[in-house]
Amino acid sequence: MKERSSRHLANITDEERRTFLKLGLKITGVMAGGSILSLVSVKDRPAHAYMDMTGYVKNDYKPHYCMVIRQNHCVDCEKCKEACVKTNHVPSYGWRTNILERKVDTEDGQTMTIFMPVLCNHCMNPPCVRVCPTKATYKDEKTGIVMMDYDKCIGCKTCMAACPYNARYFKEENRAIDKCNFCYDTRLSKGEKLTACAAACPANVRVFGDLKDKNGEPYKLIHKPDRVVWVLRPETGAKPTIFYIND
């Protein structure tokens, strides 16, 4: 992945650059035809600078839930999906989290499989929230989680079309849109510290926690010097809070 990271840098807007610099991260490249942004933790940037930035940090979310995905450790065992289905009663025709697969050519001329866990990105600027006509989907003021109010949802599916991550589906049983909510109702509100998927992962691929907690694992993983961090489809401006790394 790293060798592909220097392409399409020109497509990054100055605004995006500044935003990530404020986060203490330097943009090093865009991968996969502009749909993946790569960032490197800036060495000489004090970690507390993070608290000053707009977008990711200028908010009152406490805790600000996020997930760091250690992508190269994913082997598609799908124990995360099993746990999610069981915990959140996800029907067979939908998903709240999924594993994507792609083949890439390696330098030595061989083909390598990459498994990529995906879920709702709990965006800072969620396009789904912007388009919802009934405010059935909203960004929780306390945690930053993009939540659903099933009673308000009229099933118009506009949010499904707006989501850059295909992270929503229409749940027949509820006659409403369903999506990942970091297991807020099923686990977090009951005192659990992790989402079902993170707890079920045997390889610690899904590192869940508070983006603002400097002693927390997500923060430490993101801000490790010279770490390459990327998000999916940054060009949409949605500012996802699911971060990807290889370590």
Place this chain on the structure above:
Amino acid sequence: MKLFKHPFMKIIALLLGVCLFAFAGQAMGEDEEEDGGTIVFTKPVKAVIFEHKIHMEMGMECDSCHDDIFEMATGTAEENDDFTMKSLYAGKYCGACHDGDTAFASNTRCTACHIGVRGYQRMNGESPDAEGHGGGHE
């Protein structure tokens, strides 16, 4: 020269030769099938692939692994509680060779062996994206 007095005899001999060659070839084919074929482990996680052929082509013999590291019978290792990555790192099972010295280390190149649920479904003729909790992202 006297052996094939008649041209017809030559043809007979030739046919016989071809038959013998074909039979030998078939026998070799059977031997190849008996190399253990493709093994797919589904415990403790779905799914890990092991190709006997690839390992044999590297010059390994049956007794390189059997019955010391792995029993001959398919599925035996999977029944053990210690059939885990941790054991591999300690030099057990695949880790006997996949230690970064003899072969690539067990804690690298995960997806060289881990084909995942998707790979497992493909092997069984199912499409990972057909239905269920699959579904493409495009």
